[in-house]
Amino acid sequence: MAERLAGKAAADHLYHKTRERAETFSKENGFSPCLAIVRVGSKPEDLAYERGVRRHAEDAGVALTTRELPEDVTEDGVIDVIHELNSDERVTGILLFLPLPQGMNQKKVVEEIAPDKDVDGATDASRLFTYTGAGAGFAPCTPEAVLVICDEYGISLEGKHVVVIGRSLVVGKPLSMLLLKRNATVTVCHSRTRNLASITKSADILVSAAGRIGMVTGNMVRPGQTVIDVGINFDQDGKMKGDVLFDDVSEIVDAVTPVPGGVGAVTTAVLLSHAVPAV
Numbered sequence: 001m002a003e004r005l006a007g008k009a010a011a012d013h014l015y016h017k018t019r020e021r022a023e024t025f026s027k028e029n030g031f032s033p034c035l036a037i038v039r040v041g042s043k044p045e046d047l048a049y050e051r052g053v054r055r056h057a058e059d060a061g062v063a064l065t066t067r068e069l070p071e072d073v074t075e076d077g078v079i080d081v082i083h084e085l086n087s088d089e090r091v092t093g094i095l096l097f098l099p100l101p102q103g104m105n106q107k108k109v110v111e112e113i114a115p116d117k118d119v120d121g122a123t124d125a126s127r128l129f130t131y132t133g134a135g136a137g138f139a140p141c142t143p144e145a146v147l148v149i150c151d152e153y154g155i156s157l158e159g160k161h162v163v164v165i166g167r168s169l170v171v172g173k174p175l176s177m178l179l180l181k182r183n184a185t186v187t188v189c190h191s192r193t194r195n196l197a198s199i200t201k202s203a204d205i206l207v208s209a210a211g212r213i214g215m216v217t218g219n220m221v222r223p224g225q226t227v228i229d230v231g232i233n234f235d236q237d238g239k240m241k242g243d244v245l246f247d248d249v250s251e252i253v254d255a256v257t258p259v260p261g262g263v264g265a266v267t268t269a270v271l272l273s274h275a276v277p278a279v
């Protein structure tokens with residue numbers, strides 16, 4: 001039976017480290033780091049994420065403020081709020097919930113976030129930073145959470161073959177860059193990949209970020225592997241499910257992250273850690 005790589009331990013360690021940094025920041029600056037959430041409307045998934053961040057902000061020593069904007073706010077209205085937060089020195093991070101309502105030029109709005117406050121790595125500046133190390137910004141939180149889990153459980157990446165299923169700008173691509181920086185050998189798969197199972201079986205570490213319930217089955221894995229499930233999907237009963245068929249896969253591999261309680265738990269901890277500037 002595989003080891004269950006729960007996210008809570010990794011998240012708790014990161015909250016502790018973040019809190020120490022936040023205390024140092026507060027002493028040096030005379031105010032606490034503060035994450036500003038910008039939310040247009042009240043979509044249930046946004047509210048659920050916000051509740052999770054609020055639950056843990058204190059653990060991380062980060063203050064939280066929310067700018068709730070009406071569903072019919074204009075593009076310029078959102079940009080005005082972002083400008084106000086950019087120039088407020090007490091706001092150290094900005095999280096804009098996406099997607100924005102239809103009709104808004106989302107890219108234009110996102111690009112207004114100051115790169116040093118872009119805690120979820122949404123701007124082009126953050127991408128440049130993640131891909132080349134130039135300028136300022138952050139990697140998106142979820143790919144970073146994958147590395148935090150590996151570090152927590154002593155899973156070394158150096159020289160390992162990591163297969164990533166998914167090539168989105170939010171997870172797959174930035175994750176592959178972060179893995180390369182750790183000297184992993186990375187194969188990125190997507191919906192046009194042929195012979196997916198033979199590639200996933202060749203991995204030392206398999207990360208699935210496809211957004212397909214239960215697509216990683218026992219016949220895609222082999223003994224000795226670590227499997228990290230990034231997928232957050234909901235079945236017809238509204239139950240959260242990962243990409244990995246957990247019971248099937250955990251009979252075979254060495255270690256696997258659960259959903260819920262795996263990568264998602266760590267993502268919030270990474271988000272709050274980004275809201276504390278380096279001191």
Ligand code: NAP
Nearest residue numbers: 142166167168171190191209210211230231232263264267
């Ligand atoms: P996305 O933009 O829909 O990208 C999915 C990727 O998976 C695409 O590259 C797609 O290939 C590939 N893919 C889809 N079906 C596939 C298949 N059958 N075989 C191989 N590749 C396949 O999704 P995303 O935003 O990256 O998110 C991926 C998952 O992670 C979702 O479940 C999402 O909810 C979850 N997520 C979790 C967190 C967290 O905190 N844990 C954060 C963000 C996202 P193509 O490029 O060819 O279409």
